[in-house]
Amino acid sequence: MHDRTPLSPKGLVDEYFIENRTRLLEIAAFLDRVDRVDPSYPAKDFRMKAFLEALASLARTGDRVDHIQMLLSDPSTEPLEALDRKSAVGAYDRWRRE
Amino acid sequence: MKYIDHHAHMVSRTTDDYQQMALTGCVAVTEPAFWAGWDRSSANGVEDYFRQLTEFEPGRAAQYHIQHYTWMAMNPKEADDRELSRDVLTRIPKFLDKPTVLGIGEIGLNRVTRNEVDTYTEQIDLALTHRQLILIHTPHLEDKLKGTRISLDAMSGFPKLDPSRVLVDHAEEHTCRMILDLGYWAGLTLYPQTKVSPQRAADIVETFGPERICVAGACDWGPSDPIAVPRFIMEMRRRGHPEELIYRIVFENPVQFLSQSSKFRIRPSVAKELAF
Numbered sequence: 001m002h003d004r005t006p007l008s009p010k011g012l013v014d015e016y017f018i019e020n021r022t023r024l025l026e027i028a029a030f031l032d033r034v035d036r037v038d039p040s041y042p043a044k045d046f047r048m049k050a051f052l053e054a055l056a057s058l059a060r061t062g063d064r065v066d067h068i069q070m071l072l073s074d075p076s077t078e079p080l081e082a083l084d085r086k087s088a089v090g091a092y093d094r095w096r097r098e
Numbered sequence: 099m100k101y102i103d104h105h106a107h108m109v110s111r112t113t114d115d116y117q118q119m120a121l122t123g124c125v126a127v128t129e130p131a132f133w134a135g136w137d138r139s140s141a142n143g144v145e146d147y148f149r150q151l152t153e154f155e156p157g158r159a160a161q162y163h164i165q166h167y168t169w170m171a172m173n174p175k176e177a178d179d180r181e182l183s184r185d186v187l188t189r190i191p192k193f194l195d196k197p198t199v200l201g202i203g204e205i206g207l208n209r210v211t212r213n214e215v216d217t218y219t220e221q222i223d224l225a226l227t228h229r230q231l232i233l234i235h236t237p238h239l240e241d242k243l244k245g246t247r248i249s250l251d252a253m254s255g256f257p258k259l260d261p262s263r264v265l266v267d268h269a270e271e272h273t274c275r276m277i278l279d280l281g282y283w284a285g286l287t288l289y290p291q292t293k294v295s296p297q298r299a300a301d302i303v304e305t306f307g308p309e310r311i312c313v314a315g316a317c318d319w320g321p322s323d324p325i326a327v328p329r330f331i332m333e334m335r336r337r338g339h340p341e342e343l344i345y346r347i348v349f350e351n352p353v354q355f356l357s358q359s360s361k362f363r364i365r366p367s368v369a370k371e372l373a374f
Contacts, residue, residue, distance in 0.1 A: 004304055006338035015336065065298070069272035073243035080211045083178040088209075088239035 027055070050091040099341070101327045101348035102126045102364070104356065105204075105233075105267055105287055105314035108155055108166070109134075109147075115317065115324040120162035122328040126364060127159060127317075128167040128356065130204035130233050130267075133175030135319050141185035144172070148189070152196045165363060167356070169203035170194060174235050177208065177217035187220060194228050200359040201225060203233025204267060207245040210237060219252050226256060231359050232264040233285075236273060238292055246273040250280060263358055265312065268293055274306055283355050287316045288326035296330040300337060308343060312352045 005012060034041055034048070042048035054068040074092040103119065106127040119127070129151055138144050151168040159166035170193050172186040193199055202225035207214045225232045237245035249266070253259055261281030269277055269284040270293065277284045284306075286299045294302065299313050315326030323329065327348055334344045356362040 005300075065271045065301075069270060070243070072240050073272065074210075074240050076244060077247065079215050079248060080209060083209055083211050083213070085209065086175065088237065088241045090239045092240040 046093040046095050047089065047091045049095060099123050099328075099331055099345060099348065100125050101331070102128075102352040102356070103314050103317070103327055104128045104265070104312050104352045105130060105285060106317040106324070107132055107319065108159065108317055109150055110319035111317050111324060113158060113161070116159060116162040116164060118325050120164055122325050124164055124327070126165035126167065126352075128169065128200060128233075129155060130169040130235070131171040131173055132204060132235075133173045137176055137179075138182070141182060141189060144182075144186045145189050148193050152193055152198060156198050167198045167200050167362060169201050169231075169233050170199055171203050171205045171221060171233075172217055173204065174206045174208040174214060174218070174237070177205075178211050178213040180213050180217065183213075183217040183220075187217075187224060190224065191228065194230060197361060200356060200361060201231030201233060202228075203231075203265075204235035205232065206235035206249055207237050208241070210241055210245045210248060215248065215252060218249065219255070222253060222256055222259065226258055231356075232259075234264060234266045236266060236268045238268075242268070242270060243272055246276065250276060250282075265355055267314070269302075270294055271298070271302060271305075274302055274311075278306060278310060281310075283310045283312065283351075286311065286313045288313060288323065288330060289316060289318070290321050290323060292321075296326060296333040299330055300333045300339075303334075303343075303347060308346050308351065310351070310355075311347060312355065313347060 007015060042052060050072055054071050057067050057071065058064055060067060072091045100123045103124055106129055108116070108127060108129050131148065131151060134147070148170060155168070156166040170190045172183045177183055202221055205218055205221040207218060222232065234249055236242055236249060246266070253264070265283035265285050266277045267285035268287050274284050286302060287293050288296050288299055303311060313327055313330050315324055316322045317324045331344055331348060350366070353364050353366050357365055
């Protein structure tokens with residue numbers, strides 16, 4: 001009943017290629033936009049560092065979503081002693097302690 | 099196809115949204131108590147919100163023949179404020195006998211602070227004391243993994259807690275397995291940006307199967323889509339999944355979970371008759 005979509009591989013690509021081509025170009029355009037303002041900026045912002053690592057991991061096979069979810073997640077296991085801010089920002093700053 | 103949206107913050111929505119949901123097959127919503135996007139100044143403000151959920155909103159939904167149910171809680175976003183939380187928790191019990199209150203929710207963690215954990219565990223205790231169903235919020239984005247782990251760990255400290263009476267919501271790919279393996283229900287809330295899309299929700303169903311999984315549109319005050327569940331239905335159809343599987347996820351599963359409260363009026367025995 002589960003494990004995969006009923007569509008064939010070609011059926012999946014036929015159905016989803018164009019919308020994912022669009023998403024690919026949107027990401028490329030976003031990165032170009034940042035570069036036009038300051039090409040050195042992504043190396044200074046932990047969110048962009050995580051984003052670029054996640055993009056590189058797209059070359060993996062099979063477990064891309066899980067891998068990217070873990071790349072972006074806070075790996076710590078203890079609660080914070082005090083509230084630091086109200087909201088999450090989308091990526092954990094793994095570089096803060098360097 | 100008829101569906102139930104088990105996580106819909108309708109106080110944030112116009113009656114036009116109720117109409118859209120009714121037109122697309124929604125027959126019931128359940129509305130967890132949540133953060134309004136800004137902090138309330140007192141427990142009186144929270145209590146007024148509880149009155150809105152229990153007294154006003156059911157009538158607004160009924161105009162569109164949608165059954166409206168709700169959950170009572172000190173929400174995770176304000177739960178770090180221990181003084182406010184203690185005050186709110188003393189006010190919740192008088193609402194639990196209201197005819198549309200199904201349980202305690204959405205409780206849980208936001209930034210995963212020690213204060214939030216304390217407020218969360220006190221509310222699990224409150225739910226057990228009053229024999230209530232529990233709806234759990236898991237944190238957003240990078241906090242989800244840690245927050246889900248700690249939320250599940252905290253529940254393991256309550257041996258009388260029956261996992262089948264708890265729905266752990268806002269599950270994603272990296273948290274679904276740990277939730278389901280412990281016997282809890284997993285909720286997938288469909289958001290355009292911050293949680294799972296209808297496409298990724300369909301992927302999760304394909305990966306984990308349909309058992310103990312529900313989907314919801316959230317109907318939040320932020321970017322969200324009141325007809326996200328019908329979009330999930332369309333996505334499942336687009337892939338060629340059978341109608342029976344889709345119906346199980348959007349209707350039979352929420353009925354199975356929610357009807358553990360005697361106040362939920364759609365019973366599993368009639369779910370088939372209402373199907374299409």
